[in-house]
Amino acid sequence: MITYYDDQSVQVTSNALRVDGRSYPLAELGTVWHRRGSRSWRVLAGRGAIGAALAGPIVAAVLGVALAVWLHRSLVVTIAIAGASVLVGLGVGPLADLLFEHLDRSYARGSRELEMWARWRGQPVRLLRTGDALRFGQIYRAVQRAMEQAPQPKVIGSSGSSPRPRSRP
Incomplete structure (x- = not known):
């Protein structure tokens, strides 16, 4: 057998x-x-939530840099705000890897009953x-x-x- x-x-x-x-x-x-x-709309909503979580830190970093430029503070303050924003964006790299793994598994599982x-x-x-x-x-x-x-x-x-x-x- x-x-x-x-x-x-x-x-x-x-x-x-x-x-x-x-x-x-x-x-x-x-x-x-x-x-x-x-x-399954639940599966699709979950994928959307993962996508939003992945985009969040990037948006935060861009907004931080824009805020630093918009405030017209001294060069040191502007660099500090921009640097902190970029570090936040880079600091979520390990989290992004975990989120990408969950997103990849959701596609492997599919969004339909078979x-x-x-x-x-x-x-x-x-x-x-x-x-x-x-x-x-x-x-x-x-x-x-x-x-x-x-x-x-x-x-x-x-x-x-x-x-x-x-x-x-």
Whole structure:
């Protein structure tokens, strides 16, 4: 038996697909397809908040430099205000790295609910539903590989044996 994918709730092997304790033998699965749900506004708002947090220090530094020039103070005061503003902008570099990492992960997870469906024993069955696009893609591809490698049952008829056509994902 070959394992194509395995996590806490999903296992794809050369024999079966197991999702949340339910097992679907590959020989009983027909066509496999996926559906995309509507966008999650919560995820998009979170991305916008991260973008605003990234732009905040830059805006603060620019405003500080503009304020320093606008106040028309002595050269020392102007340089001090501008320098402090630039240091604030530079000081958030490590924070910006963390925010960029969160932003990158949000794109990897996606902003839609994704569902995997299959025809099982003649009926459409939802196999999986997740909002994690990266995980969904890994599972979907594992199911494709497993079904491509699964031996196709032979149908014995009056003219001899011939492979039964199967629908692939």
